[in-house]
Amino acid sequence: MVTANLAYLIPLFPLLAFVINILFGRYVKDKACWISVGASALSCGIAWPLIVGVIGGTTYHHDFAWLALGGVDLKFGYLLDPLAATLLFVVTLVGTLIQIYAIGYMKGEARFSRFFAYLSLFMFGMLGVVISDNFLLFFMCWEVMGLCSYLLIGFYSEKDSAANACKKAFLTTRVGDVGFLLGILALFTLAGTLSFAELHDAVELNRDSQLMITVTALLLFCGTIGKSAQVPLHVWLPDAMEGPTPVSALIHAATMVAAGVFLVARAYPLIEASAQAAQVIAIVGTVTALTAACVALTATDIKKVLAYSTISQLGYMVAAMGCGAMVAGIFHLMTHAFFKALLFLGAGSVIHGTGTQDLREMGGLFPKMKSTAWTFLIASLAIAGVPPLAGFWSKDEILLAAHQYGNLYYYALSLTAFLTAFYMFRLFVLTFLGKPRNPDIHAHESPKSMTGPLWVLAVGSILVGLPGSFLAHNWFQDFLNRGHEVEHPVNYTVMITSIALGLAGIALAFLLYRGGLGMGEKLARSLAWPHRVSMNKFWIDEAYAAWLVRPWHALARLLFGLDAKVVDGAVNGTGAGTLGGSRVSGWFDKYIIDGTVNFIAAFTQFCSDIFRLFQTGFIQNYLLIVFAAVVFILYFGIR
Amino acid sequence: MIIPLEHVLLFSLILFAIGMVGVLTRRNAIGILISIELLLNAVNVNLVCFSRVSEDPMAGQMFAFFVIALAAAAAAVGLAIVVAIYRTRNTVQTDEIQLLKW
Amino acid sequence: MFFGLGILRGMNITLMNFIRSYTRKRGSGEIGALTTVQYPEERLPEKEKFRNFPFLIYDDKPEDLRCVACDICAQDCPPRCIYIVKETDEAGKPMKKPAVFDIDFTVCMNCGICEEVCPFDAIFMDHEFEIADSDRHDKLLYHRDDLLKTNEHFHKIRPNDGREVDTRLAEAKEAKAKKDEARKKAAEAKAAAKAKAEAEKATEAKEDKPPETEKESDPQ
């Protein structure tokens, strides 16, 4: 019933919702949420049958000539292959759930309709990215997502921190996007085509120009660094927490950041073609994972902890891509989307309930917020990599790939896995167990509309890992690598070490924080130096401020000075010059020209005074003159 | 021709001179008009005499005929104007009518 | 009906007049006949009621003229052109005859008022109008003798009036005569009555001296 060419409608429904909400926001008011939810539900309705179709083996692809650019005409259209299908499944499901959750969370907010309008616009961007079949359309939707993240982070625009955060997020992702655009241009010059389908053949064709391929790959990877918050450009994500929690959940957990990884997946043939590019990607991924994990250890704000955990997990996915396991990266992306969204929504209901985000003031919330606690526990276990849950399977795949790629990467990623498990459960223990540290907080369970999605995501976190496990004979991996068969070696040692690391982390966390913060402070004092490093986030922000912002300001001041002195000087100089010149010509004009004119006037006045005497007014005088003149002229003439 | 042409021309010349003197000296507008009639008649005499002598006798007389008609027309309008002036300025002395604006 | 027909009809009348003036006899009174009377030679019969200047009338002798110089006509004459002086007899007592009776014909406007007011039918308007004269002041101031005309002249020029006046005079005479007799008789009767009355009064005086007041006034 749902034919292929309806695929266009998937992104268009949220766009329609956005238009309705933004234009008729005043009339729709609090009913705006239902329009957005409805639109995303409709998208799901169209997308899932198509996904089933893709699972069934067909790949839907249709494009139309959009722009004739010189000899080449750029085609736009949609491509539904296994990779897009998985992303489509994740985005539509998680997006709809988060929007339902947001209804409860955002009730009573001032600009309620506008919030949902931006959400719908974001869904349009994300869905556009997922189903687009070429880099240019991909890039356009990518920018729409950037805009939405800016708008949503800066939703509480009256708070200065939120305004700065959204600007910071927008600018840093902008830096990445520039690289991405250059990458597209390079790809266009290299391969002559931007379409994903033809990419693989085009690369094969130009395999010899190794440098060009590496450069294109790395430039495209810049987009990922910016958007998926990899090491140099990751600073905006922690500040992005200023936005409302559903925004963090949707954009900074499940979808937008995942788009970077999706980009690498799409550009995978390029990466396969150049080893250097893959190595760079792997290194960046691993470094990001490790540093983020360290910083998360000492974070006190619940949402900051989750932000740094997202950065480290993204580092994991990018590292997987670098290590040659694109499938593992995507698998971990899918599973991470579920439990990270759940963690954020859980944090959101905790904040909603307690009204504060600081871990030090929470504690003992378990009896009060039963369902949030339980779902939070499931998600923590999943992310920590406890076997039956989704996190274990995907993380295991990545560790396996890392192990095959290089031991150094493997050891780093394993350490990260241990740290992840530790800070997750530090978080869990501090918020839910023990005694409430702040007496005047009266936590209360969130309403049904919020806890519902939590439970659905919890189930998702549990089940979504299974299709990629060896229990299901790695169905997911085969699904993704439909083109070419890949064997699935099972390395038990890697699996066991990862489980061990996870449990160790959990135990350490319980030990340290069961009695409240006491043990933590003592440890912090003992390990003073590393604690301070982690607390200050490796001083990256300060570094940027020092090395980037201040010189920039200096340059600006320099230019301003230059402008003030040189340019203004020149202008004023010419002004003064013309003034002087005009004074001279004024003098000339006044005395010479006016002089002559007045002289002429005076002269004619003088002469006319003489002739005035003739103008007597008597007609006969004139007649006499005329007659006399005629006579004399005749006389002298004829004589 | 009963009398030689020169004499008639002299007569018209004298008549013309007298008319001219009249036009230049008369103070009364109607006096001027009368003198102008004199001028025109002097010219007429010339015309007729020459027509009498020249090969094409018709031209002169015809011209004289038209001069008479036009002189009548001119006199009519001139006198109408004089009457109009008299009615507004209450005088027909030319040296009292010299201001363009009254 | 047609522009100009009225003019033609009018002119037709005058043309007829012109023609008839020759064809019809002069003075015949027909339409178009001439009406002129060559005055000095022919004359129109005078109308009786025509009046010109007045004249005094006398019956048979110029002396006994009817005018008694009562001066009524002089009073009533609008331009006052009549001047009367009474005749006085030798004793200086004015008589009933005018000594001087002048009428100034240049002033008289022949109105005929004197004829009407004259109680004694002494003055009448004459028909004589050809009285032009060379001198206005003397000749036209007619004196008494110039004005005198006989009653026959009056009858001649105004037969009816003359007859009427004479009959009236005659009756007046008879009436007077009768009245005289009546007055004579009355006088005698009164004389006799008076004689009787004295006789009776002589008798009454002795009988009563009634106290009643005088009632009737003695009518004059």
Next chain:
Amino acid sequence: MDQMFVNIKAALVGLSDKVFPDWVGVLVSIAVSIVAIALLGPLIMMYLTLIERKVVARMQNRIGPNRVGKYGLLQPLADGVKMLIKEDIVPRNADKVLHLLAPILIVAPALLVFAVLPFGRNMTAVDLNVGILFFAAISSIGTIGIFMAAWGSNNKFSVLGGMRSVAQMISYEIPMVMSVVPVLLAVGSLSTNAIVEAQADWHWFVFTPWGFLGCVIFFLCGVAECNRSPFDLAEAESEIIAGFHTEYSGMKFALFYMAEFMSAFTISGMTTTLFLGGWQGPLLPSWLWFFLKTYGLIFIMLWFRATLPRLRVDQLMALAWKFLLPLSLVNIVATCIWHFLSDEAFFTPAAFLVPLALLVFSYWGLMKLNQPYMPEKRVYPLVD
């Protein structure tokens, strides 16, 4: 009999030729005609006064002057003597020159016109070939005389009277000249002799429709031109005293009187020459015919005087400008039609009827147009 006077003149010229050189003959002939006219003019005028008084009297059922002379025949002499005797008063600060010149300038044109009248067969004093134009020009000089009389007598009433009569004369001059044009069209020449010859053997123009109308218009305008009968507004006693010749008495007044009667005669004479066939006539000598016809017209003038009341000023003007002028213009058109329809024969029926119809129609139309404004009858609702 017919050429009696011509023979007399020839005899006289012959007499002078015997005595003087030949060129004197020409002068003599001129002198004779001048003397004839000089005598004829006043004579006619004198007896015209008598005729007028007799005729008008007859029309008013009275005899007219019959005291002086046998049938009043010496009356003109009496009048003449009276005029001579009368004292010639000149108003105090009147313009003496004008006062004196005026009568001269009025009588002169009247006399001059006699030169053109064709009294009989080749008895025209001066046979100008612009005869009719001469007549029109000379009669227009008369207006100046009237102006001089009016202005010279230094009397407001005479000035007003003068203005009125000049206006009248000018207004009637135009229809008069226009009514003459048809005759010129028919004859083709301006000379009076030619006109009379063209009317030989009963071809009198009066018998043609346009001729009759032209004669009526010409005659009416002529009457108006010499300020007589219905148009004598200027000197009417009841109007502004005696018009422009109020201040005149004695001989000067006589001159005015003479001018009036002479112009009456000339108008009638011109009418006869133009329309009634001049001296054309079956039996009697030519000059007798001329005088008969002329005196017939004069009788009509007198007839007018005896019957018609005087016209008001505006009626006078209206008649000239709004009735006679248009009628004479239509008359010209009628003549053209007559001229083209009548193929040589004088009395062709078509040529007679079509112009007649046109003229009757235009006469009726103009009559309708000139219908005096009759305010609609006032209705007094309350009354009935």
Next chain:
Amino acid sequence: MPQLEFLIKCGVYGLMGLGIIAAVGAVLLPNLFHAGLALAFVLVTIAGIFMSVGAEFLGMVQILLYVGGVMTLIIYTIMLTGRLGAKDVRAQNRQGIFAAIAAGFFVCWIGPLILKTGAWPQRESDSAPPLLSVEDLGMSLMTEYVFPFEVLGVLLFAVLIGAIVIARQDRPS
């Protein structure tokens, strides 16, 4: 008939003399009415000259138009504007002398010039040229000069209306 010729010559010269005298009168007479009449006289003399030259029609037209029409106009205007004989009013303005000089010079210079040039377009044969009859005038007026004739008609019509409008009394304000 030389004597007749002589008489006529005297007549014409007399006319001219009278004309000049009348012209001088027209120009100099203080009383405007007299000046007007003098002009009338000049016009008549000129008409006479026309006749002597053989243009009878023109002479008659001159009398009819000028004396009948223009003179009437002039006299009407004189009457309307009044104040004629006022003694105090100078008839001539002050530039009499200059005018006289200019005119005098004009006459004295052109007069002898006329007399000197004998080369007038004398007719070859001394025979009197054919007298123009009224018929010739009429024909030429209607054929050769028909355009000016028509224009003249229109002009006179315009003048007629113009004069009335200019001189009318009750000027509609």
